[in-house]
Amino acid sequence: MKGKRMQSDHPDGSNPATPTILPLVLHEVCFEAAGHYLIDHISCVLEARPYTIVLGPNGAGKSLLLRLCHGLIRASSGSILWHGMDACAARRHQAMVFQRPVLLRRTVTANISYALRIRGTPRWQRQMLVREALQQAELADLAGRPARLLSAGEQQRLALARAWVLTPQALLLDEPTASLDPAATQAVETLLKQIYDSGTKIIMTTHDLGQARRLADEVLFLHRGRLLEHGPAAEFFSQPKSKEAAAFLAGQLVW
Amino acid sequence: MPREGGGVYLRSRRLEPATDGLEHGTMDDFTAAFTTALTLIIGFDRDLVAIVSLSLLVSLAAVCLAAVCGLPLGAAVAVCRFPGRNLVGALLNTMMGLPPVVVGLALYVLLSRAGPLGEFGLLYTPSAMVLAQCILVTPIIAALTRQTVADLYEEYDEQLRSLGVGPWRTIGTLLWDGRFSLLTAVMAGFGRASAEVGAVIIVGGNINHVTRVMTTTIALETSKGNLPLALGLGIILLLLTFMLNAAAMAIRDIAKRAYG
Numbered sequence: 001m002k003g004k005r006m007q008s009d010h011p012d013g014s015n016p017a018t019p020t021i022l023p024l025v026l027h028e029v030c031f032e033a034a035g036h037y038l039i040d041h042i043s044c045v046l047e048a049r050p051y052t053i054v055l056g057p058n059g060a061g062k063s064l065l066l067r068l069c070h071g072l073i074r075a076s077s078g079s080i081l082w083h084g085m086d087a088c089a090a091r092r093h094q095a096m097v098f099q100r101p102v103l104l105r106r107t108v109t110a111n112i113s114y115a116l117r118i119r120g121t122p123r124w125q126r127q128m129l130v131r132e133a134l135q136q137a138e139l140a141d142l143a144g145r146p147a148r149l150l151s152a153g154e155q156q157r158l159a160l161a162r163a164w165v166l167t168p169q170a171l172l173l174d175e176p177t178a179s180l181d182p183a184a185t186q187a188v189e190t191l192l193k194q195i196y197d198s199g200t201k202i203i204m205t206t207h208d209l210g211q212a213r214r215l216a217d218e219v220l221f222l223h224r225g226r227l228l229e230h231g232p233a234a235e236f237f238s239q240p241k242s243k244e245a246a247a248f249l250a251g252q253l254v255w
Numbered sequence: 256m257p258r259e260g261g262g263v264y265l266r267s268r269r270l271e272p273a274t275d276g277l278e279h280g281t282m283d284d285f286t287a288a289f290t291t292a293l294t295l296i297i298g299f300d301r302d303l304v305a306i307v308s309l310s311l312l313v314s315l316a317a318v319c320l321a322a323v324c325g326l327p328l329g330a331a332v333a334v335c336r337f338p339g340r341n342l343v344g345a346l347l348n349t350m351m352g353l354p355p356v357v358v359g360l361a362l363y364v365l366l367s368r369a370g371p372l373g374e375f376g377l378l379y380t381p382s383a384m385v386l387a388q389c390i391l392v393t394p395i396i397a398a399l400t401r402q403t404v405a406d407l408y409e410e411y412d413e414q415l416r417s418l419g420v421g422p423w424r425t426i427g428t429l430l431w432d433g434r435f436s437l438l439t440a441v442m443a444g445f446g447r448a449s450a451e452v453g454a455v456i457i458v459g460g461n462i463n464h465v466t467r468v469m470t471t472t473i474a475l476e477t478s479k480g481n482l483p484l485a486l487g488l489g490i491i492l493l494l495l496t497f498m499l500n501a502a503a504m505a506i507r508d509i510a511k512r513a514y515g
Contacts (some may be wrong), residue, residue, distance in 0.1 A: 091417070095417065096417045102410060105433075149514075171504055
């Protein structure tokens, strides 16, 4: 049953199994601040299916790249097109989960219901979808609890459930397990696997190599705002091409 | 009890202790003030009840009106980006310190028979007092709301934009989620309204049983040298404000525990 609804009951009627906003094409994308390139001429194409992990040390520009792709900030130059669509226009078909979940000061149920209301889902459908999302995220027992009083792992699962209930064609995740313990990380990864299996494209940043090895189909390796490597995960982990990636994988300091 | 002529306004003034101004010493005054306050409260003086009721009614009405205007205004200034936004913010902060007498005077000119709003006949009515207090309180609520909402917006901004929430809905969401913190802004507004005397005495006229409220009565009794009664009324006013603030704080604390 898990993941089934996601392929049939999309609030806006589209089917996430056949994405229409992918591939995501980045062409010479730059983001400049105070005379420095924080994102430095990045070009790549992200296809619909592979589980994409954006790897890199702190300050590499991973979160910034994700925000640029989600249309939360505008690139200084270059283009970001989701199947020809501008990032802002395509945002309706995406969802993003942040490192620190931003939950409304409301109950667990109200948090998910709010997202659906924004998308114009009718009330009768909302109740059903919220129930399903809570079951998927194993939060049904906490439905009436204030969201901000949940544990960190539960909060992140709620943020994921809220994103998932919108049945996005692409889900962008900014280090969603960075502050979680192993058990909570596993619960989040299980949920992410379900979302991926339901046909949603996942683009996720992390600097946790173990997590990247577990989840990634393809890897983008960033360093100082530059895209140093983009390729299949197996290839990246066994034969990194750049010395920075090799050092990162060896656990050495990368500068 | 028939009302005495020549400015005796509370029946219980008959009960006033044998003190007559400051010459009897501060401690005597305060003792007398407490005794007077207790006598007025316990005796459930009808005139006092009328004055307190009108005070509360005028202040609460003014604060409600000011909240309806000030909350969305403050939130809009916090959320929307428009030319002159900083100027509006600075103006709101400046207007927090509006001199009540000036507001009262300006409103007096507007509402007087010869004024542009004279035809409504509002001068020397509780409505005029509500209007005056509303003008004084709105900037306070708006300015404090702006700060509270701006803090919340910083936290919510990316998530709300990610969900596709428009600016108007963002304002509504922030006001709703910040509602318990915003109680402080509204209570600050109520504090200003209930303590206000300069504007209401000008546009209200301090007419017995029509526009006489606690602060104007205190001013009147003080000018007559009846300090114990004035202090007694002051104590009652403080008690009322304290009770309302305590209730607001309790609501906020309970809500914080309940919603995080």
